[in-house]
Amino acid sequence: MMPRLLVARSAADGGLQLGDNAAMPSTDTAQAPAPLPPFKSVRYAGRAPGPRLIVTGAVHGNETCGTRGIERVMADLDSGRLVLQAGSVTFVPITNAKAYVLGRRAGDRNLNRALQPTAEPREFEDHVANWLCPLLAEHEVLLDLHSFQSPGRAFVMVGPRDNTGPLEPFAHAADEEALARRLGVGRAVDGWLDTYATGVARRRAAAEAEGRSGTLDLHPRYGVGTTEYMRSQGGWALTLECGQNDDPQSPEVAYAAIRQTLAHLGLTAEAPPPVVSPMEALSLVDVIDKVHNDDAFARPWQSFDALRAGDLIGTRANGEAVHAPHDGWIVFPNPRSEARQEWFYLARASGRF
Numbered sequence: 001m002m003p004r005l006l007v008a009r010s011a012a013d014g015g016l017q018l019g020d021n022a023a024m025p026s027t028d029t030a031q032a033p034a035p036l037p038p039f040k041s042v043r044y045a046g047r048a049p050g051p052r053l054i055v056t057g058a059v060h061g062n063e064t065c066g067t068r069g070i071e072r073v074m075a076d077l078d079s080g081r082l083v084l085q086a087g088s089v090t091f092v093p094i095t096n097a098k099a100y101v102l103g104r105r106a107g108d109r110n111l112n113r114a115l116q117p118t119a120e121p122r123e124f125e126d127h128v129a130n131w132l133c134p135l136l137a138e139h140e141v142l143l144d145l146h147s148f149q150s151p152g153r154a155f156v157m158v159g160p161r162d163n164t165g166p167l168e169p170f171a172h173a174a175d176e177e178a179l180a181r182r183l184g185v186g187r188a189v190d191g192w193l194d195t196y197a198t199g200v201a202r203r204r205a206a207a208e209a210e211g212r213s214g215t216l217d218l219h220p221r222y223g224v225g226t227t228e229y230m231r232s233q234g235g236w237a238l239t240l241e242c243g244q245n246d247d248p249q250s251p252e253v254a255y256a257a258i259r260q261t262l263a264h265l266g267l268t269a270e271a272p273p274p275v276v277s278p279m280e281a282l283s284l285v286d287v288i289d290k291v292h293n294d295d296a297f298a299r300p301w302q303s304f305d306a307l308r309a310g311d312l313i314g315t316r317a318n319g320e321a322v323h324a325p326h327d328g329w330i331v332f333p334n335p336r337s338e339a340r341q342e343w344f345y346l347a348r349a350s351g352r353f
C-alpha cells in the first residue's frame with residue numbers, strides 16, 4: 001500500500017528533476033533540466049513459496065556494475081534462460097537516479113547515510129528514502145551492489161555478529177555469513193556501524209568541547225545505509241563491493257553474485273554455489289579523523305594495504321607522527337578529507353570466516 005502511494009505521488013508531482021534543488025550547482029545559461037527517470041523496481045515471483053530477495057544497484061550513481069549485472073539477470077529471466085522456481089526477487093537497477101544521471105556518487109547527499117523515511121523530504125535522497133525504505137521492509141534479504149574508486153579486490157561487507165545491543169541488534173549473522181561465503185569473493189569485512197558510531201561519538205565530544213552545535217553527521221545512526229536499514233526492519237543484508245568503478249570485470253562480479261544468491265536461496269534450481277575458501281576476514285576497529293586539513297599520509301595508501309604495529313601512517317600538520325597501533329590493515333584512506341572528517345579506518349583480522 002505505502003510504496004504504491006509513494007510511487008503514484010512521485011510520478012504525479014513531476015518535480016524531481018535535475019536542478020530542482022537549491023543545493024544543486026546552478027548556471028546562468030537557461031537550460032531545461034533533464035527529467036529524472038521515475039523510481040523503478042521490477043519484481044519476479046516463482047510459484048512456490050520462498051525467500052523475498054531484493055537486489056539494488058547504483059545506490060551511488062557512479063557505481064554502475066550492479067545496474068549492469070541486474071540488467072543481465074533480468075534478461076536471463078525474461079528470456080527463460082533462467083527460471084525462478086520459488087520465492088521472489090525484486091530488482092532496483094538504479095536506486096539513486098539523480099546521482100546516476102549525473103554520473104557521480106551522490107545527487108544532493110550520500111544516500112547510504114542516515115537512511116530513513118522522512119515526513120519533510122528536502123534533498124533528492126529524502127525522496128529516494130521515502131520510496132526505498134518501505135520497499136526494503138517488504139523483503140527478507142538485500143544484496144546491495146557497489147564498486148569503489150581505487151584499484152583493489154572485490155569484498156563483501158557483513159553486518160554484526162548476533163547481539164542484543166542498542167546500536168544494531170541482530171539475529172541473522174549465520175545467514176549473512178553463509179551467503180557471504182558463496183558470492184565468489186575472498187574477503188569479508190564487518191564492524192561498520194560500530195566503528196562509525198565510535199567515530200561519531202568522538203567527533204561529537206570534540207564538537208561539544210569546542211562549543212559547536214550538533215549537526216546530522218554527529219548522530220550515532222548517521223552510518224545507517226541500505227543494509228543497516230534492512231537489518232533494523234528484521235531482515236538481513238550484504239553489501240558487495242564488486243571491484244573498481246570502471247573495471248570491466250566489476251559487472252561480471254555483480255552478475256555472478258546475483259546468480260549465486262538466487263541459487264543459494266533456492267529461488268532458482270541451479271546447483272548451489274561453491275564456498276570460497278580460504279576467506280580473509282577483517283573487522284573495522286577504529287576510524288581516525290583528520291585534525292587539520294593538512295594532515296598528510298606518509299604514502300599513497302590504498303584500502304587493505306597491510307600495516308605492522310608501529311608503521312608510519314601519516315604526519316599531522318603539527319608534526320605529530322601517526323603510527324599503526326597494531327598489526328592489521330588500513331581501509332578507506334581518504335587523503336582529501338577535511339579536518340574533523342574520517343581520514344582512514346583501521347581493521348584487524350577477525351577469524352570470523
Ligand SMILES: [Zn+2]
Nearest residue numbers: 060063146147
Ligand atoms: Zn558505493
